[in-house]
Amino acid sequence: MKQQIIVSGIGGQGVLFLTRVIAQVAVNQGIPVLTSETHGMAQRGGTVLSTIKIGDFASPLIRTGQADLGLLLWEENFPVHQSILQENGTWIINSPHNSDHISIDAAKIARNLGNAVLLNLVLLGTALKQGALIFTAEECETAIKQLAPKKFVEQNLTAFHKGLNS
Amino acid sequence: MKNKIQLLMGNEAIGQGLIEAGCQVAAAYPGTPSTEILQAVIDRREKAAEPLHLEWSVNEKIAFEVALAASYTGKRSVAVMKQVGLNVAADPFMRTAYIGVKGGMLTIVADDPGPHSSQNEQDTRLFCLQARVPVIDPASPAEAKELIRPAFELSEKYETNIVLRPTTRICHSRQNVSIAKPITLERQANFELDTPRWSATPAFLPALHKKLNANLEKISFEPDWQPRLTSGDNSQPRTALVASGIVYSNLVDLLEELNLNNKIDLYQVLMPYPLNPDFSKNLHEKYDRILILEETYPVIELQLAHPGAVGKQNGAVPREGELTPDVTHQALAAFLDLAPPEEKPEERRGQRPSLCPGCSHRSAFYSIKKCFPKGIYPSDIGCYTLGMNLGAVHTVHCMGACISQGAGFYQAYQQDAGDFPTIVVTIGDSTFFHAGIPALINAVIQQARIIVVILDNATTAMTGGQPVPHMGIAAGNVPTKAVAIEPLVKAAGVEFLEVCNPYENDKFEDLLKNADEYIRSPQGGVAVLIARHGCIMDPAVRKVQDSFLVTIKDNCIACLICVDKFECPALSMDKDKNLAVVNQDRCIGCGTCIPVCPVDAIIKEEK
Numbered sequence: 218m219k220q221q222i223i224v225s226g227i228g229g230q231g232v233l234f235l236t237r238v239i240a241q242v243a244v245n246q247g248i249p250v251l252t253s254e255t256h257g258m259a260q261r262g263g264t265v266l267s268t269i270k271i272g273d274f275a276s277p278l279i280r281t282g283q284a285d286l287g288l289l290l291w292e293e294n295f296p297v298h299q300s301i302l303q304e305n306g307t308w309i310i311n312s313p314h315n316s317d318h319i320s321i322d323a324a325k326i327a328r329n330l331g332n333a334v335l336l337n338l339v340l341l342g343t344a345l346k347q348g349a350l351i352f353t354a355e356e357c358e359t360a361i362k363q364l365a366p367k368k369f370v371e372q373n374l375t376a377f378h379k380g381l382n383s
Numbered sequence: 384m385k386n387k388i389q390l391l392m393g394n395e396a397i398g399q400g401l402i403e404a405g406c407q408v409a410a411a412y413p414g415t416p417s418t419e420i421l422q423a424v425i426d427r428r429e430k431a432a433e434p435l436h437l438e439w440s441v442n443e444k445i446a447f448e449v450a451l452a453a454s455y456t457g458k459r460s461v462a463v464m465k466q467v468g469l470n471v472a473a474d475p476f477m478r479t480a481y482i483g484v485k486g487g488m489l490t491i492v493a494d495d496p497g498p499h500s501s502q503n504e505q506d507t508r509l510f511c512l513q514a515r516v517p518v519i520d521p522a523s524p525a526e527a528k529e530l531i532r533p534a535f536e537l538s539e540k541y542e543t544n545i546v547l548r549p550t551t552r553i554c555h556s557r558q559n560v561s562i563a564k565p566i567t568l569e570r571q572a573n574f575e576l577d578t579p580r581w582s583a584t585p586a587f588l589p590a591l592h593k594k595l596n597a598n599l600e601k602i603s604f605e606p607d608w609q610p611r612l613t614s615g616d617n618s619q620p621r622t623a624l625v626a627s628g629i630v631y632s633n634l635v636d637l638l639e640e641l642n643l644n645n646k647i648d649l650y651q652v653l654m655p656y657p658l659n660p661d662f663s664k665n666l667h668e669k670y671d672r673i674l675i676l677e678e679t680y681p682v683i684e685l686q687l688a689h690p691g692a693v694g695k696q697n698g699a700v701p702r703e704g705e706l707t708p709d710v711t712h713q714a715l716a717a718f719l720d721l722a723p724p725e726e727k728p729e730e731r732r733g734q735r736p737s738l739c740p741g742c743s744h745r746s747a748f749y750s751i752k753k754c755f756p757k758g759i760y761p762s763d764i765g766c767y768t769l770g771m772n773l774g775a776v777h778t779v780h781c782m783g784a785c786i787s788q789g790a791g792f793y794q795a796y797q798q799d800a801g802d803f804p805t806i807v808v809t810i811g812d813s814t815f816f817h818a819g820i821p822a823l824i825n826a827v828i829q830q831a832r833i834i835v836v837i838l839d840n841a842t843t844a845m846t847g848g849q850p851v852p853h854m855g856i857a858a859g860n861v862p863t864k865a866v867a868i869e870p871l872v873k874a875a876g877v878e879f880l881e882v883c884n885p886y887e888n889d890k891f892e893d894l895l896k897n898a899d900e901y902i903r904s905p906q907g908g909v910a911v912l913i914a915r916h917g918c919i920m921d922p923a924v925r926k927v928q929d930s931f932l933v934t935i936k937d938n939c940i941a942c943l944i945c946v947d948k949f950e951c952p953a954l955s956m957d958k959d960k961n962l963a964v965v966n967q968d969r970c971i972g973c974g975t976c977i978p979v980c981p982v983d984a985i986i987k988e989e990k
Contacts, residue, residue, distance in 0.1 A: 227734050237557065244388060244389070256415055256500070256555050257415035257499060257846075258500045258769075259500070261737060261738065263736030263737070275632040276552075276629065276633045277552065277558075277632075278552065278708050279708065281725070281727050283640075291734070294734070297731045299728075324968065333968035
C-alpha cells in the first residue's frame with residue numbers, strides 16, 4: 218500500500234498541521250511515512266508545499282508526475298504545483314468556483330465556524346468523503362485528537378465533519 | 384516509554400537523539416533549517432537522564448565555545464547552527480581540529496541546498512575538508528538520529544570534534560522514528576589541566592597537526608563509517624552509483640520506480656570526509672564509470688578523482704541547487720542511457736512571502752521610505768529582509784553587516800565633499816545582539832553619519848520566536864537577567880537615541896527627521912532609533928492590542944498605495960469594482976493602513 222500526496226497552500230493556512238495529521242494516521246497504522254515541509258521565510262504568507270509519502274519509500278520528495286493526490290488550500294497555487302500530480306491524480310481544491318476537479322468552498326465553511334484557518338480540516342474531510350485517502354474517518358479523528366491543542370480539538374473535529382458531510 | 388515509534392521531524396529526531404546519547408550541554412543560535420533541533424532538546428529536557436544545560440547563545444561562535452569547554456570537562460556537548468552560522472563560528476571551529484575535545488562533542492550544521500532560506504548554499508562538508516574535521520551526511524531523519532550516539536563515541540575515541548551535516552530535506556522532513564531510553568554516563572565535570580594542549584602555542588602545533596593527520600587516517604578506516612554497498616546483479620558491469628545524504632534516498636526511490644534496484648552497484652557514503660583511501664582504490668580498480676550524486680559541492684568527487692567519474696566537475700550533474708528527484712532522474716537517465724524524463728514544465732513562482740498583516744516592521748519601513756525617498760537602506764537577516772517588498776531594503780548580506788555597510792556607504796559618499804544621502808540602516812533586535820554591537824562601536828568611532836533603526840519586536844521572529852537577551856527569558860522560558868538595548872547603545876558612544884512604537888507613524892516620522900537633522904549637524908554622528916513593538920505572531924501581543932473591523936469605502940481612488948507601497952497581504956484590488964478591498968480572513972484589524980490612504984477611504988469600526 219503506497220500513496221504519494223501533496224498539500225499546497227500559503228504560509229499561515231495550516232498546511233503543516235494537515236500534513237502532520239495525515240502522517241500521524243500512517244504512523245498509528247504502523248505504516249512507514251515520510252513528509253517534507255516548507256519552513257522559514259516562505260512561511261510568511263508565501264507559497265508552501267508539503268509532500269507526504271506513505272508506504273515503503275526512502276525519500277520524502279516526489280518526482281514530477283508521480284503524486285496520487287493533491288490537497289490545494291490556495292487555489293492560485295494550482296499552476297505552480299500542477300505538474301507534480303500524475304495525469305489521473307485527484308485534486309481536492311479549496312475554491313468558491315466549480316472546476317474540472319473536486320472543489321469545495323472550504324474557506325467559507327471554516328469562516329462560518331469562526332476561523333478561516335480551519336479550512337485545512339474541512340478539506341481533509343472532503344478528501345475522505347471522496348475516498349481519496351487510504352484511511353478511514355475514525356483513523357483521522359484519532360490523529361486530530363492527538364495533535365490538536367486541547368482547547369481546539371472540538372473545533373477541529375467539527376471542521377473535519379463539515380468536510381466529511383459536505 | 385509510551386510510544387516506541389513517533390512521527391518526528393528530522394530536527395526533532397536529532398534533538399531526541401542528543402537526549403538519548405547523554406548530551407549534557409547544548410548551545411545554539413537559531414537559523415533555518417537548524418532551529419528546531421535545540422527546541423526539540425528543550426521540549427524533551429525532562430526526559431534527560433542527567434543534568435542538561437541548554438542555551439540560545441547570542442551567536443554561533445559563542446555557542447561553539449560554550450559547548451567546547453563543556454567537552455573539556457569530559458561531558459558530552461553539542462553546538463547547533465545553520466551553514467552560514469559555521470562561518471561565524473569558524474575561528475574556534477578551525478582550531479578545535481588541532482586541539483581536540485575530551486567528552487564527545489558534535490557540531491551539527493544544517494545546510495540549505497536550494498537555498499530555501501539562506502544567503503548562500505555553501506557545503507559544510509567542504510568546510511570540514513578544509514578544517515580537517517570528520518563529517519557525517521545522513522540520508523533520512525531516522526538515520527540522522529541513529530548516528531548521533533555512535534558519532535559521540537567516535538568523537539571520544541579520537542578526542543575530536545565531529546560534524547553532523549543534515550540538509551533542509553532531512554531537517555524539515557518527518558518520519559516514523561524509534562525512540563529509546565536515554566543513557567546514563569555518570570560523568571562529573573573534571574577539567575584535566577594540559578596547558579601545552581588547551582593553550583597550544585605555535586611551538587606545540589606541529590605535533591598536534593601531526594596527530595590530527597594520523598587520527599584522520601585512522602578514522603577513515605573505522606568499520607562502522609565505511610561506504611555501504613548495495614550490490615547489483617552485474618547487468619551493468621564496471622559501473623557504479625555513489626551518493627550521500629538525501630540524494631542517496633532520492634536515488635533509492637528512483638531506482639525502485641524504474642525497476643533498477645539491485646541491478647547496479649550502489650554506494651551510500653556516510654562520512655564524506657575523511658574518505659577511506661581503500662574505498663577510492665577499490666572504485667578505481669572495479670569500475671570504469673561512476674555517477675556521483677551529492678549536495679552541494681563535489682566533495683566526494685574531488686577526493687575520489689576517478690577518471691570515469693560523472694558528476695559536478697564534468698557538468699553532468701548540476702553544480703548548483705538541490706538534486707531533487709527530478710534532477711536525479713535526469714542525471715541517472717543520461718548516465719545509464721535510459722529514456723530521458725519528460726521535459727518538466729517551466730517552474731512557476733507561487734505567492735511571494737510578505738511581512739505579516741499587522742507587522743510593525745511594515746509601518747517602520749513605510750515611514751522610512753516616506754521620509755527619505757532618496758535614501759540608501761542597508762538591512763539585514765530576519766523577517767525584515769521582506770522590507771524589500773516595500774522598496775525600503777537595498778542591501779542584505781550577512782548577520783550584522785548592515786551597520787558596517789551603512790558606515791561604508793557614508794565613508795564613500797562623504798569623501799566626495801558634496802551632500803551625502805540619508806543612510807537608514809534597519810537591523811532586528813536579535814541580529815543586533817548577534818553581530819551588530821561591534822559594528823555600532825566601529826561606526827561611532829569612525830564618525831559615520833548614519834541612522835540606525837533597531838527593529839525591536841522582542842523576539843527572534845523569523846525562526847519562530849526564540850528568546851532575545853533584553854527580555855530576561857532564556858531557553859525553555861527560564862527567567863534570567865535582561866540586558867537592555869538602550870544602555871548598550873549609549874555605552875557604544877551614541878548620542879542620539881530615541882524609542883518609538885512605529886504604529887505611531889506621525890511621531891516615528893518626526894523622530895526620523897530629527898535624526899536626519901542630527902546626523903547632518905556639526906556635532907552629529909550615528910543616530911539610533913529603536914522601533915519597538917512586539918511581534919504580531921506572539922499571541923500575547925495580539926491579546927493586548929486593539930483590534931478593529933477595517934473596511935474600505937467607495938471613495939477609494941485605486942491609487943494602489945495601500946496595496947503596493949504599504950504591501951499588506953490583507954489588502955488587494957477588486958478588479959471588477961476597481962477598489963481596494965480588505966481580505967477579512969487575513970486582516971488582524973491593526974489599522975496601520977489607515978494613515979496611508981490619501982483620501983481617508985480606509986476606515987475602522989470597533990469590533
